[in-house]
Amino acid sequence: MQNLFLAPSIMVGLGLFFGIILAIAYRFLRVEEDPRIEKVEEMLPGTNCGACGEPGCHSFAEKLAQNAQQPSGCTVASPDAIEMIADFLDVDPGKQEKRVARLHCAGGKAQAHQFAEYRGFENCHAAAQVSGGGKGCSWGCLGLADCEQACTFDAIQMNKNALPVVDIDKCTACADCVAACPRDLFEIVPLSHKLFVQCSIPLEGEAARVLCATACDACERCVLDAAPGLIRMENNLPLIDYIAGGSAKPEATFRCPTGAIQWLEGAQFEEKSQTRTDDPYARFL
Structure with missing residues (x-):
């Protein structure tokens, strides 16, 4: 009968002992918070x-x-x-520069080559595991709205072309979409950085164009037309360096044969934010 109560008594005693130790430690060792x-x-x-x-x-x-x-x-x-x-x-508030999420891909349903029809769980992570969701481009947007679902601020809506449109007024640059995209296509950039590359295919020429109508084919015309040092080619893609280069201007987009590099005045993939015409100056009228 004594053994029946011995174990619980020991456990209770140990609990009280360590509880007292923790209380004393908290009393004398705690750090007061500002x-x-x-x-x-x-x-x-x-x-x-x-x-x-x-x-x-x-x-x-x-x-x-x-x-x-x-x-x-x-x-x-x-x-x-x-x-x-x-x-x-009683401090300086600092300067708040508006930053937004931009997508390094413009290959929606109307542009990217589709070699198979994906049928499965309607999310990008699942599709990425099954032959890339059926798209010929294994670097592009899968269009199944993981970013839209992950956005805490309801700032992303998928358009009819299966591309995410980021509301620049609602976007807080929280980077939820960056974490949600299995292709790492989102980047948080200052809104003032209007020159943007909407492609992630590391191929050149026909090898890139056969996968997507808006693919960068590494022609380097944008490098030649931009301010010296602003754009350089890396892995067959234009890399824009706003720190090392000069001021960005829309002229760098005028001779792009596919529209892979754009001058964004507003949200991506909105009709007024990026338009290609035969007259390069018409989009700014």
């Missing part, structure tokens, strides 16, 4: 999207209190909220 952190966190949107580069709003609030970040680092907060945080902490 009371401003809680106040700042309340001023933040609370989306915990990670667009600021921190794992969540609390972590970002800690960095703000330590003056290791600027309030403008939160791309979700409104300008008024940023000013309010800056006033509360």
Whole structure:
């Protein structure tokens, strides 16, 4: 009978002992948190999207209190909220440059060659495991809306051509779509960077064009037409270097035979944001 109660008594005793140890440790070893952190966190949107580069709003609030970040680092907060945080902490709010998600592919249903019909789970990750979803291009957009479903802010809608249209007003550069795309086609870029390459095929000439009507064929005309140093070819694709090169201008897109490089005035894949005509200047009228 004594053995029946011995084991539970030992467990209860050990629990009390370690509980007392933890209570003492918390009492004497705890680190007091800056009371401003809680106040700042309340001023933040609370989306915990990670667009600021921190794992969540609390972590970002800690960095703000330590003056290791600027309030403008939160791309979700409104300008008024940023000013309010800056006033509360008595710091410079910083400059907030609008950034958006752009897709390095324009190969929708009407452009990309389809060699098979995909029937299965309606998501890009599943299709990528089954011969790339039936598209001839194994680098392009699969068009099954993983990015749309992953977007916390409802900023992505698939168009009739099975390409994602990112609402530049709603987009907060949280990078959920970057993580969701199995082809790594999304990139977060400043909205001011209007020159953009909408292709990821590392092939050249006819080998690229046979896969997609809007594929870059590595002709290098854009390199010649752009400011010196702005564009260079890498893996048969134009790489735009806004830091090393000169100012970007739409002239770099005029002689592109397929429209793989575009001058984007708004959202991608909207009719007014990218138009190709025989007259290169007509799209800006």
